[in-house]
Amino acid sequence: MASIGIFYGSSTGNTEAAANIIQSRLEKADVKNIAGISSMDELTKYDLLILGSSTWGLGDLQDDWEVQINNLKKLDLSGKKVAFFGTGDQASYPDTFVDAMGILYDAAAETNASLIGAWPVDGYEHTESLAVRNGKFVGLALDEDNQADLTGERITGWVELIKKN
Template identity: 50%
Template sequence: MIVGCPTWNIGELQGDWESFFDELDSVAFAGKKVAYFGTGDQMGYGNNFQDAMGILERKIAELGGQTVGLWPNEGYEFDASEALRGNKFCGLALDEDNQSELTEGRVQKWVAQLKQEFGV
């Protein structure tokens, strides 16, 4: 499973995910590999960069999902993020507002990593 969400309204889920969030409790995540990607703005929202990705990952991991596709935090400038797990993001962090030129390469590298981690 691959889950994607932009961060909105200063550290919050995008609206469609917000309304679906509680329904995640009824999804059978146990034993499932789950990868995450998010879009955000590290310059404009440096204290909440990619928070939505972290909020979703935390919830789904609590429900038994096995997180794959962690992504290094090198090459970004921000102060705080709910999506950080040690020195990695819990998924692919994309920033179309400040680093759009890096998006394609990041996606290609991440997808190659995912293929290995998903075993496909």
């Protein structure tokens, strides 16, 4: 069984809650707040990394990730898989919905990791996002403000998807 590390940045608790639900759907995974780790090298201990962030303001990365993003880019994650999830508000910020997830994706793309977990854009009501590539989100997009009733179902489907990778 591959070792799994879920690393998140959360300011209001929505991303932390999502990380814990994702963990509950996996056989075994460690969940860690990115603000509480002593070194980004900790990420290299896992075969599968799941990185999550909320999006703030007009497409900004969550503060704790903002502090670590350059350190993430410097890691060598060759042979590892990385999946992403993000939280945002597609009604209030339809043109920057889950942009932080796209920012994490771009940073992880510099690490030589295999990036997995693309998720359909169907059922969302945003107009634009840095997290959309080739017609799909780069990972799981969640909106606790407007579509909280879909969170559990979306997490379950997405976890099944990444288990197949």
